[in-house]
Amino acid sequence: MRNVLAIAGRELRSIFTSPVAYVVLTGFLLLGGWFFFNLVARFNMLVQMYSSFQGAGDTAERLNLNDFVVAPLLHNLAVVLLIVVPMITMRSFAEEKRLGTYELLLTSPVGTGQIVLGKLLATGAFVGLMVAGSGIFGVILAIWGNPEIQVLVSGYVGLLLVGLTFVAIGLFASSLTENQIIAAVVGLVMTLLLFVIAWPADTAGDILGPVLRHLAVTEHFDTMVRGIVSTSTLVYFGTMVAGWAFLTQRSVESIRWR
Amino acid sequence: MIEVSELTKRYGDRTAVEGISFRAARGQIVGFLGPNGAGKTTTMRILTGFLPPSSGTASVAGFDVVTQADEVRRRIGYLPENPPLYPEMTVSAYLAFVARLKGVARGELRGACERALERTGLADVRGRLLRHLSKGYRQRVGLAQAIVHDPEVLILDEPTIGLDPRQIIEIRALVRELRGDRTVILSTHILPEVAQTCDKVVIINEGRIVCEDDLAHLTATAPLEEIFMRLLAADAREREAGLTRSAAAEVDAPGAGGGL
Numbered sequence: 001m002r003n004v005l006a007i008a009g010r011e012l013r014s015i016f017t018s019p020v021a022y023v024v025l026t027g028f029l030l031l032g033g034w035f036f037f038n039l040v041a042r043f044n045m046l047v048q049m050y051s052s053f054q055g056a057g058d059t060a061e062r063l064n065l066n067d068f069v070v071a072p073l074l075h076n077l078a079v080v081l082l083i084v085v086p087m088i089t090m091r092s093f094a095e096e097k098r099l100g101t102y103e104l105l106l107t108s109p110v111g112t113g114q115i116v117l118g119k120l121l122a123t124g125a126f127v128g129l130m131v132a133g134s135g136i137f138g139v140i141l142a143i144w145g146n147p148e149i150q151v152l153v154s155g156y157v158g159l160l161l162v163g164l165t166f167v168a169i170g171l172f173a174s175s176l177t178e179n180q181i182i183a184a185v186v187g188l189v190m191t192l193l194l195f196v197i198a199w200p201a202d203t204a205g206d207i208l209g210p211v212l213r214h215l216a217v218t219e220h221f222d223t224m225v226r227g228i229v230s231t232s233t234l235v236y237f238g239t240m241v242a243g244w245a246f247l248t249q250r251s252v253e254s255i256r257w258r
Numbered sequence: 259m260i261e262v263s264e265l266t267k268r269y270g271d272r273t274a275v276e277g278i279s280f281r282a283a284r285g286q287i288v289g290f291l292g293p294n295g296a297g298k299t300t301t302m303r304i305l306t307g308f309l310p311p312s313s314g315t316a317s318v319a320g321f322d323v324v325t326q327a328d329e330v331r332r333r334i335g336y337l338p339e340n341p342p343l344y345p346e347m348t349v350s351a352y353l354a355f356v357a358r359l360k361g362v363a364r365g366e367l368r369g370a371c372e373r374a375l376e377r378t379g380l381a382d383v384r385g386r387l388l389r390h391l392s393k394g395y396r397q398r399v400g401l402a403q404a405i406v407h408d409p410e411v412l413i414l415d416e417p418t419i420g421l422d423p424r425q426i427i428e429i430r431a432l433v434r435e436l437r438g439d440r441t442v443i444l445s446t447h448i449l450p451e452v453a454q455t456c457d458k459v460v461i462i463n464e465g466r467i468v469c470e471d472d473l474a475h476l477t478a479t480a481p482l483e484e485i486f487m488r489l490l491a492a493d494a495r496e497r498e499a500g501l502t503r504s505a506a507a508e509v510d511a512p513g514a515g516g517g518l
Contacts, residue, residue, distance in 0.1 A: 002358065003358070003359065006355060006358040006359055007359075009355075010344070010347075010355050013346075013347070013351075014344065014346055014347075017346040018346070099342065099343070099344065099345070100338055100340045100341075100342045101342040101343070101344060102342075103303075103308055103336075103338045103342055104336075104338075104342035104356070104359075104403070105359070106307075106308050107306040107307055107308050107331055107334070107336050108331055108356075108359040108360055109328040109329075109331040109332045109359075109360065109361050110359055255308075255309070256309075256310050
């Protein structure tokens with residue numbers, strides 16, 4: 001555990017001393033703010049429009065913040081995470097290989113699993129900070145609006161789990177190469193594929209269809225955004241993070257049997 | 259202290275080192291000498307447990323480098339050809355990180371770092387960022403990280419490469435000083451370096467050991483330069499003879515087939 005924390009601590013320090021972290025954090029929150037502003041403005045317009053019609057009072061009541069603001073906001077933020085997480089993870093292993101510090105890590109009495117876990121913790125903590133920062137929009141809604149708090153929280157937890165899944169995939173991509181650009185592109189392609197893998201589900205037949213749907217990160221994220229926390233969803237995210245972390249460990253270890 | 263026996267490493271179908279064997283006793287400074295590309299770095303990487311050998315065995319302080327790799331790693335200080343530095347860290351933060359990685363106990367962390375800083379003459383630059391250090395200082399930080407956990411064995415890959423003459427003299431003096439009862443293996447292709455710092459010489463050429471001897475014994479009859487050139491020439495002749503023999507065998511075989 002001590003080794004894991006040593007590696008995580010150094011990794012976090014290196015994330016925060018590079019300007020990338022601040023650019024990513026600012027960009028993420030700026031885009032989030034833009035989405036939030038527009039969603040709230042549209043919601044406001046809809047409410048006014050419906051309440052001005054006579055006899056449409058029912059419809060106006062049925063408009064709610066969760067469906068019209070929180071859900072689209074979280075989905076948009078997930079897409080932004082999809083793009084920026086590979087940019088955060090790209091350096092984790094690739095940079096160590098370029099600097100030669102990879103040799104230091106692998107000639108220290110530290111397990112490859114500990115190295116991967118340390119990096120996962122540090123990068124995961126940074127993505128956690130991004131998600132927490134975007135929590136400001138939820139707080140604003142809770143203070144001046146009346147969203148369903150449980151649904152809101154479940155959605156944000158979903159966003160965090162999506163972020164952690166992307167981190168694990170990004171680390172794996174980074175462990176494959178010493179070129180950061182390649183690491184970022186491979187990470188982006190893999191996360192994007194996981195995002196859209198359910199597209200052919202409706203036409204893929206009775207067996208393959210549900211399999212694809214279950215593999216897609218969007219399906220599980222969507223249930224959490226709607227406020228449903230099921231065991232199957234938690235197992236899915238747990239398996240994703242642990243599975244990609246395991247593959248990363250194998251990839252790091254592979255230098256010892258090549 | 260270090261025992262290497264019949265060690266072979268292949269990358270694909272290229273053989274980097276082939277069946278090498280040598281030993282180093284406690285407290286010895288061994289000069290690992292050879293032209294560029296002879297297999298020095300590969301051998302050192304195997305000894306430090308970074309790469310596995312294709313065949314053969316190596317042990318450090320009685321522990322096998324493959325099956326007891328972590329025990330070996332605890333006892334080795336390693337300075338790769340390029341010092342493994344994180345540019346965004348300060349000298350003292352970097353040393354503390356390496357000390358934790360190498361398993362220095364929490365209570366001894368500060369003392370270990372101070373000792374390493376002092377011995378390598380880095381106390382004045384401890385707060386500087388590694389990216390701002392000159393080549394000579396970076397090399398010293400590399401040495402400091404190799405000794406921070408007080409290892410029994412030091413493995414230094416070309417520790418003086420790219421330094422100016424004054425820095426070279428400083429680093430050599432430092433290596434001699436660091437010896438104590440440590441075993442040091444230092445690779446180089448600079449002959450005077452061996453003559454000045456080492457007790458024992460292992461000469462490697464194209465992946466094979468051509469000579470292993472005490473420096474005093476080896477240089478009793480002729481200067482090291484002469485011996486080195488003579489050994490390499492003899493090795494080259496031997497290889498050529500071997501090649502012509504096998505080439506002749508190849509030419510013979512189809513000829514015999516055609517005759518039938």
